[in-house]
Amino acid sequence: MFIRFVSTGGTIDKIYFDALSQFEVGESQVQHILSEALVQFDYGIEALLQKDSLELTDADRRRIREFIDADSAQFFIVTHGTDTMVETAEALKGIEGKTIVLTGALSPARFRTTDAIFNVGMAVAAVQTAPPGVYIAMSGQVFEAGSVRKNRDKNRFEST
């Protein structure tokens, strides 16, 4: 089994820069999470974008889609900011024969208390057990693209 991880930024990868008293998107945390999880499958990590998801443009979404289209892998996990994860999932629908799972975190992976590790674990299981299609793995659930929204007030993902 081979999984291609595509990182695009978002809270999951945020890091704090004391010198600036500022919090920015840092390096992908996926490698670190997979090492700790003692995973035994083959994988590659593509650092495609490094943005808050509110800043992602249509051009960025086309770039993600083109990357997945052109890549020979069958299983893809896209780490992504939570605010527009739903929109990017929609934009990836219709790619034939590939399973694509988007995930991210409501609390940065570098935090002591974070949903990032659990969420990447969910994505890794979903990508290998679900039929081809586009999914979001957040809030302890695996949603199909098109039937999920982020409820900002309740800080969670839920079915539509």
Added chain:
Amino acid sequence: MFIRFVSTGGTIDKIYFDALSQFEVGESQVQHILSEALVQFDYGIEALLQKDSLELTDADRRRIREFIDADSAQFFIVTHGTDTMVETAEALKGIEGKTIVLTGALSPARFRTTDAIFNVGMAVAAVQTAPPGVYIAMSGQVFEAGSVRKNRDKNRFEST
């Protein structure tokens, strides 16, 4: 969605008792992991056994099977020691209409570096996406019961 968690002991729940200079199976860590993961589904946790998996008997395995059989839930996650997880998975085969995922950890959940959180995340995704049957979620992979072994030398689970 409702998931029934059944804890049986194993490394995932190990705790260190300084007074005894000893390491023993403690309370289930599942509640703690699910809280941090900000999950939004309904669940119940049944603390059925609290043993190293090398100490599990056939009677213990019958008890796990009877519990799942009698419970009205459809989705089950069994946390379990790794040494005989494969045997317990075999012993649970043939229960109709339920999806059962066994998971655990090679490093205790109370450790700073652990595979426990990731593994429970995998189990949560697998139980809701895989067809009814019995699975093991370990080493970054979701295996079907009957086609997986623990390779003790390499400290990992692998297909047979």
Added chain:
Amino acid sequence: MFIRFVSTGGTIDKIYFDALSQFEVGESQVQHILSEALVQFDYGIEALLQKDSLELTDADRRRIREFIDADSAQFFIVTHGTDTMVETAEALKGIEGKTIVLTGALSPARFRTTDAIFNVGMAVAAVQTAPPGVYIAMSGQVFEAGSVRKNRDKNRFEST
């Protein structure tokens, strides 16, 4: 032994708000750190201010000084942002018969990797072993007020 903790904000207490994609000063982390450290002395925590230290005014510093002056305790630990910790230490000089240690963190206490726990440990030891006076405990060292600066380029505290 009784230690009075006075929290004023700073990186040590920063928390991330996903809803705002923003990082702000949150509740004091001192209580959490002391619980984990299994400390056995008596203490009280006064949440006096909740600011980045660059935003602290002369009036804020007077308020800290007046609080310490008026409080009957002998040992004080002030958690503080790092950027103006040196200035606040200067502003507290000359209080008779009390030992005052300022500390904080270059990386938030809520992070998995942080200097906060170690630094509070240093402050707790310094406040009970050093003679009355004002000190800064950072970068693995206990400096006397008036002979220490923050080197922003090297992200550390050092003797002047």
Added chain:
Amino acid sequence: MFIRFVSTGGTIDKIYFDALSQFEVGESQVQHILSEALVQFDYGIEALLQKDSLELTDADRRRIREFIDADSAQFFIVTHGTDTMVETAEALKGIEGKTIVLTGALSPARFRTTDAIFNVGMAVAAVQTAPPGVYIAMSGQVFEAGSVRKNRDKNRFEST
């Protein structure tokens, strides 16, 4: 400032070996703790012994004393199991002109929740602020050798 760390084993350095379902003294965690704490002083780490402190013999204690006697450093921090830390502290009394602080942990440094980081922070501050002599830094307090005991029932160190 130069601090010589001497590791002798104990709970602070315990690691869990899943293959053996066993918990043993592993490598010294001091290096890891100091790196995370962003300390800026010079130090060396001597891995002298790797034992549970109940197994330390008089010969082991002589070896620790001879090592410190022969070493040119002025500041020493000895990481040590908690059960006989008090005895080793007694055995180190009377070394002239050196400050020696013993510390350790009631919960292993590799745990997510541990007193190890805080305790090493206390020891680092105590060794540079206290007058020459032998001390124990545990339970949030800096005790002088000869006036401290471990209360096993309450799992803490306290004055005698």
